Amino acid sequence: MNKKAEGVLEMVVTTAIWGSVSILSIYSGLPSPVFVFFRVFFTALSLLLLLRNVKVQLLRDRFIAASGVFLALNWIFLFYSVAMLPVSIAVMIYYTGPVFSMFVMHFVGEKLSRVKLLSAAISFAGLSVIINPFVTMVSEGAGASLGLILAILSGVSYGLLIVFNKLSVGKLTNPLELVLCQTLISTAITSPFLLILHFELNAYNIAIVLVSALVNTLLALFLWYDSLRKISIHTASILSYLDPVFATLFAYIFLGQVPAKTAMLGGALIIIGGVMAVLEEVAKAKKRT
Numbered sequence: 380m381n382k383k384a385e386g387v388l389e390m391v392v393t394t395a396i397w398g399s400v401s402i403l404s405i406y407s408g409l410p411s412p413v414f415v416f417f418r419v420f421f422t423a424l425s426l427l428l429l430l431r432n433v434k435v436q437l438l439r440d441r442f443i444a445a446s447g448v449f450l451a452l453n454w455i456f457l458f459y460s461v462a463m464l465p466v467s468i469a470v471m472i473y474y475t476g477p478v479f480s481m482f483v484m485h486f487v488g489e490k491l492s493r494v495k496l497l498s499a500a501i502s503f504a505g506l507s508v509i510i511n512p513f514v515t516m517v518s519e520g521a522g523a524s525l526g527l528i529l530a531i532l533s534g535v536s537y538g539l540l541i542v543f544n545k546l547s548v549g550k551l552t553n554p555l556e557l558v559l560c561q562t563l564i565s566t567a568i569t570s571p572f573l574l575i576l577h578f579e580l581n582a583y584n585i586a587i588v589l590v591s592a593l594v595n596t597l598l599a600l601f602l603w604y605d606s607l608r609k610i611s612i613h614t615a616s617i618l619s620y621l622d623p624v625f626a627t628l629f630a631y632i633f634l635g636q637v638p639a640k641t642a643m644l645g646g647a648l649i650i651i652g653g654v655m656a657v658l659e660e661v662a663k664a665k666k667r668t
Contacts, residue, residue: 386609389602390618396599398625400591401466402633404458407587411458412572414588415451419569421592423562426555437560446543446557447564449536455569456533463526466630467638468509470623471646472530476537477653478502483542498655505648508641558600616657620650 404414427433437443453476460469478499485491491499510527547557606615623646630636638646 382609386606387614387618389606390610390615391621393599393602393606394619394621395625396595396602397619397622398470399629400595401458401461401470401626402629403587403591403595405462405466405634407584407591409578409584409588410572410576411455411462412569413576413578414458414591415454416566416569416572417585417588418454418591418596419451419562419565421589422596423559423566425593425597426559426562430553430555430559433559434556437556438563440547442543442546443557443560444564446540446547447561448568449540449543450561451565451568453533453536453540454565456529456536460526460530460533463524464530465636465638465642466634467623467627467636467642467646469526469530469533470626471509471642471649472506472527473533473537474620474623474646474649474653475502475506475531475534477541477656478649479535479538480541480545481656483538484545487542487546492659494659495656498652498659500652501655502649502652505645505650505652507645508648509645511641554604555600558596616660617654620653623650 404411407414409417453473457469457473460472463469481491481495481499544557603615627638627646631638
């Protein structure tokens, strides 16, 4: 197998690992902020043992600090939403995050092109297709879905995480330094929930949170960065949209959730919009070279 094929395979495995984390959060039975706490705590602890010469001053950087805040928030909102909505719907809405990030970066200095505006329009059309059944429920007096609101908030938080990641990476020599800083900050933010929320720890859910930290975070990150040595960031970004596909598949296998046709159509539009934006970046990169 050549290096490019290895890189593609690693990226596909990475997306499969990421796609399973929502299932783990449900199986753990832990409140979302508590699940996030243990995930980031064990990840940070592992990185502290792996990394040497950690620059503690990086925690004072406002962009890195903000990225740690939104890392915690995007996961808290996501894992709450998958407990209230079908996983396919929650994760598809979550993947509007890159579209939100494009709008934020537009005001930072990365102007939106016509292609990106079109991709955003397609993604938001997909979002509207997904949420339309909930709008119908509201009009009939059933009330707004908290899960839907939380899913949208997860997408917005994910978008802001992408923005602050972009603003932070230039200050780091090792990408894992950013992950360490983020997880340390996220650990501090989510730790009060251990005192506020009621939950029970047992060998079963401890094993689950360890898997979410060591496999869904550390191993997945290792495979992600290793794949980037063999394939382009643009190819990896396109392949990352397999994440919601795997999440939907795992929800069907392990939870018996059959995705609605509207969810599949809306999700397809969101993915198409995201891939269009990535492909435009590929075209721009080729022109520069």
